[in-house]
Amino acid sequence: MFVVDDVTLRPVAFVRGGRREPTDDGWGSETCRIELVPPFDRRSLAGLDEFSHVDVVFVFHLVDEASVVTDARRPRGRADWPEVGIFAQRGRVRPNRIGVSTCEIESVDDDVIVVRGLDAIDGTPVLDIKPHMSGFHPRSAITEPGWASEIMAEYW
Amino acid sequence: MFVVDDVTLRPVAFVRGGRREPTDDGWGSETCRIELVPPFDRRSLAGLDEFSHVDVVFVFHLVDEASVVTDARRPRGRADWPEVGIFAQRGRVRPNRIGVSTCEIESVDDDVIVVRGLDAIDGTPVLDIKPHMSGFHPRSAITEPGWASEIMAEYW
Numbered sequence: 001m002f003v004v005d006d007v008t009l010r011p012v013a014f015v016r017g018g019r020r021e022p023t024d025d026g027w028g029s030e031t032c033r034i035e036l037v038p039p040f041d042r043r044s045l046a047g048l049d050e051f052s053h054v055d056v057v058f059v060f061h062l063v064d065e066a067s068v069v070t071d072a073r074r075p076r077g078r079a080d081w082p083e084v085g086i087f088a089q090r091g092r093v094r095p096n097r098i099g100v101s102t103c104e105i106e107s108v109d110d111d112v113i114v115v116r117g118l119d120a121i122d123g124t125p126v127l128d129i130k131p132h133m134s135g136f137h138p139r140s141a142i143t144e145p146g147w148a149s150e151i152m153a154e155y156w
Numbered sequence: 157m158f159v160v161d162d163v164t165l166r167p168v169a170f171v172r173g174g175r176r177e178p179t180d181d182g183w184g185s186e187t188c189r190i191e192l193v194p195p196f197d198r199r200s201l202a203g204l205d206e207f208s209h210v211d212v213v214f215v216f217h218l219v220d221e222a223s224v225v226t227d228a229r230r231p232r233g234r235a236d237w238p239e240v241g242i243f244a245q246r247g248r249v250r251p252n253r254i255g256v257s258t259c260e261i262e263s264v265d266d267d268v269i270v271v272r273g274l275d276a277i278d279g280t281p282v283l284d285i286k287p288h289m290s291g292f293h294p295r296s297a298i299t300e301p302g303w304a305s306e307i308m309a310e311y312w
Binding site for chain 2: 005008071090100135143
């Protein structure tokens with residue numbers, strides 16, 4: 001028998017402000033606040049202001065779980081892009097509905113991080129916040145298919 | 157009243173093989189398998205072989221929840237590094253115990269991804285798998301404190 005235990009997590013913060021609808025493109029100029037919830041406070045962010053960027057792990061909370069794709073789909077439903085597995089694309093309708101994005105830190109104010117270019121909407125639950133460290137970049141050359149570049153053309 | 161709803165997630169895969177103890181350094185040469193669990197199968201990975209790297213979201217499952225830090229600590233307990241908030245470092249003893257790492261795809265074989273340089277041990281539950289896309293890299297110059305470079309010196 002194959003047993004998979006569920007994992008229960010609790011948001012550590014919420015996105016406040018910024019975009020209110022999960023539209024596809026033009027995220028680069030959005031600013032919003034990542035507001036910690038108790039027991040987290042300014043001490044949880046000590047020293048974060050020495051980093052320029054942060055990696056945010058969040059939940060696509062508006063995605064209906066019934067719409068989650070487990071096999072394959074065309075990104076954005078575009079007929080000119082191939083049907084690829086849900087783990088070969090970054091669409092929102094994914095198992096566990098987790099997003100991971102890197103954005104710029106504008107300021108760290110007490111228990112709030114003000115960020116620019118986070119592709120998450122107002123009210124988004126945040127599961128983790130990590131400083132962006134260059135040491136975690138890929139250690140070898142990156143290759144990716146053409147559609148992966150095309151889909152990003154207007155994204156930021 | 158401030159209400160924070162828990163989020164319940166289910167692993168989509170498990171790490172098999174590779175390192176069996178969560179030691180600190182030398183991860184770059186490790187290879188392991190990311191094995192999907194049902195209902196996920198080869199269709200969930202269709203097209204992933206066109207990418208060179210994958211971003212893996214996983215759980216530091218051996219971290220005792222009682223040891224999780226919510227405020228600040230010195231990375232690796234090193235007296236020569238500053239005490240920084242848990243969200244200003246990438247240590248394992250973090251709220252929700254989530255790791256996010258980029259590693260190289262060696263091959264995609266049916267419902268298994270063979271990867272190199274994933275800093276997760278045998279048995280690790282995987283919550284999400286995303287293709288690594290250059291379009292999600294930082295859009296502005298990165299800065300980070302000195303300790304963040306020093307801690308990575310022997311990591312890979």
